[in-house]
Amino acid sequence: MDIAALIAWVVTASGGFYMLGTWIQRGGIRQQQSGSSRMPAPVVFGHFALAAVGLVVWIIYVVADKSALAWTAFGLLLPVALLGFVMLARWIPVHRERAAAAYGAEVDVPAERHFPLPVVLAHGLFAVVTLVLVLLTAVGIGGS
Known part of the structure; x- marks a missing residue:
């Protein structure tokens, strides 16, 4: 079970790293001063x-x-999950605005608007799987 958790964690990290790179590349850090990024x-x-x-x-x-x-x-995963839920809650309205907005009509698009929905969903799903597998392994279920 520990190897399954490791694989799930690496897959989760890959999606997260992709989103972090997208956020930085699309100006997420720069947008902190203008307030256009919600992250x-x-x-x-x-x-x-x-x-x-x-x-x-x-x-x-x-x-x-x-x-x-x-x-x-x-123990480290618990605040990671909490921060992940905070970011998800802040991303959902941005995603909804994307669906409602006409492309090219906005000047200052939040960097997180460029996150593909399948990546966000897969990242969240694998994060939950990782958390459960790590807990089960820590409790001693499934052997190591």
Whole structure:
């Protein structure tokens, strides 16, 4: 189960890294001053940093098989999930505006508007799977 969690985590991280790159490339950091981005940079980078640290802890757990590391990784995932829900809640109105707006009519488009819906959905789904698999592994269900 620990390897399944690792695979799910890496897939989740891939989608997250793609969205982070898109957000930066489309001016998300620059838009913090103008207020056009609804994603606060501290939330975006906090989510990324905690998820990356958690993934490293999980990799060390897979190698060392120490239950304290599994619980540490799970503990890191909780604020990652909370920040993820905050970003999702802030992204939904932007996505709805995209569906309602005519393309090319807006001057200052939020960077997060460029996130493809399938990537957002897959990232969220794999994040939930990762959280559940890490918890099950930490509890001792499924062996390691």
